[in-house]
Amino acid sequence: MFSPQAQKEISYGFPSLIAQWKNTIITTTSTTKATHNTSNSWKTPCLNVKFQDLYDFAVEGNIDDVNVLNEVSERVRQQAKVWWALEESKGANWYLQPQISSNGEGISVASLKLSVLTNTISLRKLIRKGIPPTLRPKVWLSVSGAAKKRSTVPESYYEDLILATHGKVTPSTRQIDHDLPRTFPTHPWLDTPEGQATLRRVLVGYSFRDSEVGYCQGLNYVAALLLLVMKTEEDAFWMLAVLLENVLVNDCYTDNLSGCHVEQRVFKDLLVKKCPRIAAHLEVMGFDVSLVVTEWFLCLFSKCLPSETTMRVWDVLFNEGAKVLFQVALAIFKMKEEELLTAHQIGDAINILQTASHHLYDPDELLTVCFDKIGSLTTNAITKQRKKQEPTVLAELDQRLRRLNSVKLNDEQ
Amino acid sequence: MATIGNNNINAKLVLLGDMGAGKSSLVLRFVKGQFLEFQESTIGAAFFSQTLALNDATVKFEIWDTAGQERYHSLAPMYYRGAAAAIIVYDITSKDSFEKAKKWVLELQKQGNPSMVTALAGNKADLEDKRKVTLEEARAYADENGLFFMETSAKTAVNVNDIFYEIARRLPRAQPAQNPAGMVLSNTPAEQSKASACCS
Numbered sequence: 001m002f003s004p005q006a007q008k009e010i011s012y013g014f015p016s017l018i019a020q021w022k023n024t025i026i027t028t029t030s031t032t033k034a035t036h037n038t039s040n041s042w043k044t045p046c047l048n049v050k051f052q053d054l055y056d057f058a059v060e061g062n063i064d065d066v067n068v069l070n071e072v073s074e075r076v077r078q079q080a081k082v083w084w085a086l087e088e089s090k091g092a093n094w095y096l097q098p099q100i101s102s103n104g105e106g107i108s109v110a111s112l113k114l115s116v117l118t119n120t121i122s123l124r125k126l127i128r129k130g131i132p133p134t135l136r137p138k139v140w141l142s143v144s145g146a147a148k149k150r151s152t153v154p155e156s157y158y159e160d161l162i163l164a165t166h167g168k169v170t171p172s173t174r175q176i177d178h179d180l181p182r183t184f185p186t187h188p189w190l191d192t193p194e195g196q197a198t199l200r201r202v203l204v205g206y207s208f209r210d211s212e213v214g215y216c217q218g219l220n221y222v223a224a225l226l227l228l229v230m231k232t233e234e235d236a237f238w239m240l241a242v243l244l245e246n247v248l249v250n251d252c253y254t255d256n257l258s259g260c261h262v263e264q265r266v267f268k269d270l271l272v273k274k275c276p277r278i279a280a281h282l283e284v285m286g287f288d289v290s291l292v293v294t295e296w297f298l299c300l301f302s303k304c305l306p307s308e309t310t311m312r313v314w315d316v317l318f319n320e321g322a323k324v325l326f327q328v329a330l331a332i333f334k335m336k337e338e339e340l341l342t343a344h345q346i347g348d349a350i351n352i353l354q355t356a357s358h359h360l361y362d363p364d365e366l367l368t369v370c371f372d373k374i375g376s377l378t379t380n381a382i383t384k385q386r387k388k389q390e391p392t393v394l395a396e397l398d399q400r401l402r403r404l405n406s407v408k409l410n411d412e413q
Numbered sequence: 414m415a416t417i418g419n420n421n422i423n424a425k426l427v428l429l430g431d432m433g434a435g436k437s438s439l440v441l442r443f444v445k446g447q448f449l450e451f452q453e454s455t456i457g458a459a460f461f462s463q464t465l466a467l468n469d470a471t472v473k474f475e476i477w478d479t480a481g482q483e484r485y486h487s488l489a490p491m492y493y494r495g496a497a498a499a500i501i502v503y504d505i506t507s508k509d510s511f512e513k514a515k516k517w518v519l520e521l522q523k524q525g526n527p528s529m530v531t532a533l534a535g536n537k538a539d540l541e542d543k544r545k546v547t548l549e550e551a552r553a554y555a556d557e558n559g560l561f562f563m564e565t566s567a568k569t570a571v572n573v574n575d576i577f578y579e580i581a582r583r584l585p586r587a588q589p590a591q592n593p594a595g596m597v598l599s600n601t602p603a604e605q606s607k608a609s610a611c612c613s
């Protein structure tokens with residue numbers, strides 16, 4: 001159902017990045033690292049070039065961005081070697097071992113537990129350094145619990161689900177159809193009828209699986225990227241399911257997005273704690289950071305970060321959980337601290353954040369700040385904060401609805 | 414809230430209205446002078462800024478182009494909170510979008526700030542043959558509710574700049590004593606007034 005050609009281009013084999021660049025301006029200079037000298041020799045130092053990134057997204061950047069992407073793809077190759085070496089020494093699928101937290105089936109021996117623990121720790125380190133794109137589908141399915149989720153239903157579950165959706169029109173399907181041509185419309189595969197039909201099946205299928213979520217805008221971007229990584233729609237479907245049902249906070253996408261409101265409040269408290277100078281400055285400016293951060297959370301950074309950087313965030317998301325979303329968001333603010341402190345208008349602050357996130361071509365730069373400069377952040381702490389914020393959010397949402405209803409009543413009188 | 418300094422006015426402006434009414438197209442036309450059939454869909458709201466020079470002032474708009482299905486409406490207060498102006502957009506070929514526009518008007522009246530400059534835009538005016546909402550009906554509604562009203566077309570650009578200029582003209586002007594000449598534009602006055610006008 002999924003085009004094999006599209007797949008090959010998307011991530012497999014990882015041909016040299018340079019070969020994928022379609023822009024002729026840079027082909028001659030890009031193989032040698034453009035040093036400061038060469039860029040100085042350009043008449044316009046900030047010459048913009050268009051090229052395609054690792055997941056075939058059209059990117060427009062300057063020669064420095066190109067160099068960064070070049071280095072990143074080299075690092076990806078090195079990292080792949082590490083993973084392959086591990087497969088050789090520890091056995092293929094070594095990371096597929098049950099996690100300690102699982103129900104214990106088959107791990108009765110204490111020594112095995114210990115080796116599982118060591119594996120868990122080294123796996124975390126390894127995953128924070130990036131999963132090679134070729135291994136992503138397998139590793140994501142395993143560490144996220146998606147494979148396990150799938151194993152609890154009959155083999156034909158997905159096929160049956162899709163069959164059951166045939167010819168059905170619901171508010172969700174209408175919204176999905178509206179959004180399909182607007183989902184990364186410049187991506188070469190998503191812009192094809194086949195790409196859109198595949199994305200449609202995944203989204204419609206999920207809307208039938210969970211009628212409470214149904215379809216929520218934002219999931220189109222998430223599912224599209226899942227497809228580009230997972231390469232088979234059924235795998236993408238299960239990743240979407242595990243994401244919404246196990247990885248993210250509840251009710252992120254349902255009803256009135258209450259889960260998303262909760263995350264925003266938790267984030268604002270964290271910003272005050274972890275980046276007090278920025279928080280204080282933005283407060284004086286009257287800048288509500290949710291204006292920018294809401295989209296980051298709802299689209300899991302897929303609309304604001306370059307694709308490989310987003311994938312690196314998702315590597316950690318699926319292995320460690322939703323706390324990484326907070327860490328990444330904090331890191332973006334942290335990286336722009338000095339600039340943000342000199343901003344005096346909301347518009348400037350927004351531009352600083354948006355420009356910064358769009359240009360984070362180096363995932364390691366972001367993740368280093370994320371894990372080394374933000375200070376530790378545990379899932380437990382996040383859970384506690386969510387519990388604290390939830391009643392306030394629900395009260396606020398309820399208050400708004402009641403005000404609106406009273407509006408209606410007045411109107412009818 | 415409009416931030417006032419000399420003749421520089423910073424104004425937050427929010428666009429509200431039914432999906433497909435043409436909010437994003439109006440903004441794109443105003444900010445970039447373009448019209449596109451398929452734009453990438455917005456999650457929550459998209460931000461733009463655009464400066465207009467009037468005879469007596471320069472107005473810098475911070476524009477929030479809101480988007481999204483029903484459940485996204487719960488985010489709307491974040492975008493209209495502290496706004497100096499709002500454009501509520503409907504599609505003249507859709508009765509339903511006009512009804513949705515009325516709901517937004519009511520929501521703003523109920524929780525917005527009373528000095529907000531509110532405009533009603535009947536968009537897609539180029540589609541005269543598909544018209545479902547008459548000019549008279551909309552104008553009467555706008556008059557009743559103290560909105561200023563224009564029919565626009567993001568496609569042909571008719572009245573698009575005009576509606577933004579008209580909003581700019583209606584924004585409150587600086588009181589000369591408030592900001593002595595030569596002073597760097599400061600956000601403090603806005604901050605103070607915001608605290609009192611902000612709905613919570």
Ligand SMILES: Nc1nc2c(ncn2[C@@H]2O[C@H](COP(=O)(O)OP(=O)(O)O)[C@@H](O)[C@H]2O)c(=O)[nH]1
Nearest residue numbers: 432433434435436437438449450537566567568
């Ligand atoms: N004919 C016509 N079409 C328009 C006009 N404005 C927007 N559209 C089209 O209406 C559709 C929805 O517009 P969009 O700006 O995305 O609406 P939004 O959901 O309110 O942001 C798009 O296909 C636009 O091309 C207009 O003035 N005239």
Ligand SMILES: [Mg+2]
Nearest residue numbers: 436437455480
């Ligand atoms: Mg829009």
